[in-house]
Amino acid sequence: MAEAGQGRKRATRYNFIVGLPRSGSTMLAALLNQNPRFRASGTSAAQIIFQMLYNQFSGDSELSALLDDDQRRAVMHGVIDAVHHDRGDADVVFDTNRRWLLRAEQLVALYPLCRFIITVRDPARVVSSLERARRSLTFRQSKLFDPDTTLAQRVNRLMSDDGIVGQSLNLVQDALMGPLSERMIVIDYDRLLAAPAETMDLLYTFLREPTFAHDFQDFSFDLPRLDTFLNTPGLHSIRGPLRPATTEMLLPEKMAERLSERAVWTDVPGTQAVRLLAG
Numbered sequence: 001m002a003e004a005g006q007g008r009k010r011a012t013r014y015n016f017i018v019g020l021p022r023s024g025s026t027m028l029a030a031l032l033n034q035n036p037r038f039r040a041s042g043t044s045a046a047q048i049i050f051q052m053l054y055n056q057f058s059g060d061s062e063l064s065a066l067l068d069d070d071q072r073r074a075v076m077h078g079v080i081d082a083v084h085h086d087r088g089d090a091d092v093v094f095d096t097n098r099r100w101l102l103r104a105e106q107l108v109a110l111y112p113l114c115r116f117i118i119t120v121r122d123p124a125r126v127v128s129s130l131e132r133a134r135r136s137l138t139f140r141q142s143k144l145f146d147p148d149t150t151l152a153q154r155v156n157r158l159m160s161d162d163g164i165v166g167q168s169l170n171l172v173q174d175a176l177m178g179p180l181s182e183r184m185i186v187i188d189y190d191r192l193l194a195a196p197a198e199t200m201d202l203l204y205t206f207l208r209e210p211t212f213a214h215d216f217q218d219f220s221f222d223l224p225r226l227d228t229f230l231n232t233p234g235l236h237s238i239r240g241p242l243r244p245a246t247t248e249m250l251l252p253e254k255m256a257e258r259l260s261e262r263a264v265w266t267d268v269p270g271t272q273a274v275r276l277l278a279g
Contacts, residue, residue: 014080015113015207017096018175020168022129023121024189025096030219030238031200032094035212039090046083047097050076054103077110092209101171104180113185115207118172118273121189122258126165128159128250135250154257159262173264182272186265190278193244199276206274217241 017025017040029040056063057072067075084093100107100116105113131154134145141147144164159166175184185206192199196216204211204256219240249256265275 013092013113014107014113015092015094015117016100016116016172017094017119018098018100019117019119019172019186020123021098021128021164022119022126023119024192025098025119026238027242028117028119028138028187028192029094029096030240030244031196031214033217034219036089037091037209038094039084039087039092041084041096043096044083044095046080046095047100047103049079049083050103050106051099051196053079054106063090073110076106080110088159092207097102098168098171098193101175104175104178104183108180108183116175116184116187117179117221117259118184118265119189119192120172120173120186120263120265121163122260123159123250123262124249124256125245127155127259128256129247130158132247151251152255155251155259159259163199169262169264175269176265176268176271176273181268184273186273186275186277188265188276188278191276193242194279196242202274202276215240 017028019025026042029042032038032040053075057067058064080095085094087093094117104116130144131151134142146157149157157163159169161167161170172186175181176186185203187199187203196214200214201211207246217240219242220238251259266277
């Protein structure tokens with residue numbers, strides 16, 4: 001049954017793009033947006049607002065006593081609809097935020113047909129990409145990094161349980177071992193780059209959508225306001241053509257090997273997730 005609401009502009013389906021930073025979520029959004037039936041966001045504000053409300057509903061605030069569960073459901077549904085109010089004629093919306101995995105149970109309750117696309121990449125390559133972004137800023141300080149730190153300190157911070165890479169790895173591992181794993185597909189960044197047509201066809205099959213002929217040569221996507229806020233211009237700027245990554249590894253060999261071992265999605269006993277891994 002379609003997840004249509006009473007308003008004529010409510011999308012029939014929502015899906016959620018999650019996973020690691022620097023692992024192809026923006027690229028995937030750019031490709032999905034080529035399909036006129038789809039609307040895909042880059043990193044979205046919906047999760048932040050959703051989480052704030054969830055905390056208020058579950059806490060000691062007066063708000064928690066003034067709404068029943070049906071009202072809470074309607075408000076949460078309205079948050080995501082409001083963020084995507086300009087979706088036009090799109091039938092399927094993809095909202096992107098790696099922290100959605102924290103609220104997967106609530107999303108499934110709101111959208112019984114929803115699915116989760118988990119983009120992943122060798123953690124060493126993720127950290128190297130973030131370090132490359134930092135080094136590109138000669139005379140400005142990115143908000144992604146603490147100032148006056150060594151490479152080892154930056155890596156340890158990124159990989160800590162509350163760091164942007166470490167937390168994402170923990171969320172992915174927890175999700176793939178959880179009861180909702182059959183709703184999840186893992187797409188490795190290198191697999192997408194090496195075999196884009198095959199990967200996208202398999203994604204469409206997982207989403208139960210008719211296939212679409214994507215253009216892997218000419219596509220683009222930008223989030224200039226977010227990049228300006230992070231003081232890291234171009235961090236979420238994507239331009240075609242799509243081709244295998246050839247960037248230099250910026251981490252020492254031993255450090256890179258240690259981080260690569262954190263690829264938690266490669267061996268998850270009992271998971272029901274579809275995994276499109278690199279060869």
